[in-house]
Amino acid sequence: MLAKRQARGTWSNETFIGYGENSGPLNPDGLSTFIESDTENEWSNRMAELIQELEHIRSFQDNWDGEGAEAPKTDLVDSAVDLLGSLQSQRTFPPPTRIAASPAGHIILEWQFEHNVYLEAEIVEPFHVEWMLGQPLHPTQHWEESWMPAYAKKQRSRGLTLVVK
Amino acid sequence: MADQQDPISSDEYVLRRIPKDKSRYDPSLNDPVQRVAFEPSKWDVDGISVFRELFVSAAALAKAGTNDNGYCVARLSVSNLIALGLTIVPDTRNDQPPGHAIIPELSISEMKQNKTKCKEIQRELAKLAGRNIIFETG
Numbered sequence: 001m002l003a004k005r006q007a008r009g010t011w012s013n014e015t016f017i018g019y020g021e022n023s024g025p026l027n028p029d030g031l032s033t034f035i036e037s038d039t040e041n042e043w044s045n046r047m048a049e050l051i052q053e054l055e056h057i058r059s060f061q062d063n064w065d066g067e068g069a070e071a072p073k074t075d076l077v078d079s080a081v082d083l084l085g086s087l088q089s090q091r092t093f094p095p096p097t098r099i100a101a102s103p104a105g106h107i108i109l110e111w112q113f114e115h116n117v118y119l120e121a122e123i124v125e126p127f128h129v130e131w132m133l134g135q136p137l138h139p140t141q142h143w144e145e146s147w148m149p150a151y152a153k154k155q156r157s158r159g160l161t162l163v164v165k
Numbered sequence: 166m167a168d169q170q171d172p173i174s175s176d177e178y179v180l181r182r183i184p185k186d187k188s189r190y191d192p193s194l195n196d197p198v199q200r201v202a203f204e205p206s207k208w209d210v211d212g213i214s215v216f217r218e219l220f221v222s223a224a225a226l227a228k229a230g231t232n233d234n235g236y237c238v239a240r241l242s243v244s245n246l247i248a249l250g251l252t253i254v255p256d257t258r259n260d261q262p263p264g265h266a267i268i269p270e271l272s273i274s275e276m277k278q279n280k281t282k283c284k285e286i287q288r289e290l291a292k293l294a295g296r297n298i299i300f301e302t303g
Contacts, residue, residue, distance in 0.1 A: 065184040067232070098191060100189065101201075103201060103206035
């Protein structure tokens with residue numbers, strides 16, 4: 001059991017593996033959680049809610065927040081839906097804690113783990129994500145990835161492909 | 166009597182208005198404020214806005230915003246902002262509530278040029294803000 005939900009939106013990282021040979025496919029330096037079977041259920045339970053949140057975000061217009069935010073770009077919302085599907089099928093992470101739209105119209109998936117471990121995926125272009133990982137006593141890590149859309153995966157191999165480190 | 170253009174003292178507090186939307190502020194989470202609550206928008210050419218508590222109340226600040234869903238307001242110690250390497254510059258404007266100030270290190274151009282650094286600062290500000298929400302519109 002390596003990822004255990006403690007409270008709403010909070011996951012234990014007692015065996016959170018950030019580096020090493022057990023690392024996951026999203027990051028060559030490694031960032032992975034091994035998810036117990038009930039987390040699989042968690043994905044199933046949360047997926048509809050997450051998609052609903054994304055559809056809510058999709059409806060935002062320019063200046064939706066009254067502070068000058070740009071409307072989220074449709075292709076980025078579509079990419080977020082696709083990324084959620086990839087993450088769900090890979091079981092690399094638990095479902096995100098929160099989904100947000102940035103003032104620039106980007107889509108953000110956020111994970112809050114126990115002990116102040118924070119992970120964020122900012123979708124800045126279609127099928128391209130900027131990751132940020134914050135862990136206490138470690139420098140914050142940033143890296144970028146592109147991934148293969150689900151429709152393309154059906155034709156080719158599965159998984160996310162690293163483009164830029 | 167204090168003037169809005171007076172330099173900002175390290176023992177002051179500033180207020181940050183945060184739109185009341187789950188994607189920016191979700192009180193059910195351990196860290197309720199999302200980093201992007203401190204990300205500059207295209208309007209923030211000179212830096213994101215904060216307001217000196219000496220000159221405006223949290224309630225008045227929230228009321229002055231135009232977001233239909235309302236706002237929550239975070240209270241931030243200037244000394245904490247300085248510790249993050251930020252400066253707070255008085256910037257009185259007719260179209261803003263009293264006590265308007267900007268943080269130049271978090272302008273839209275800085276965000277483009279030093280995005281990872283800006284994101285880390287925003288994350289720290291979000292953590293501070295999450296512990297210091299002092300007002301929410303009903």
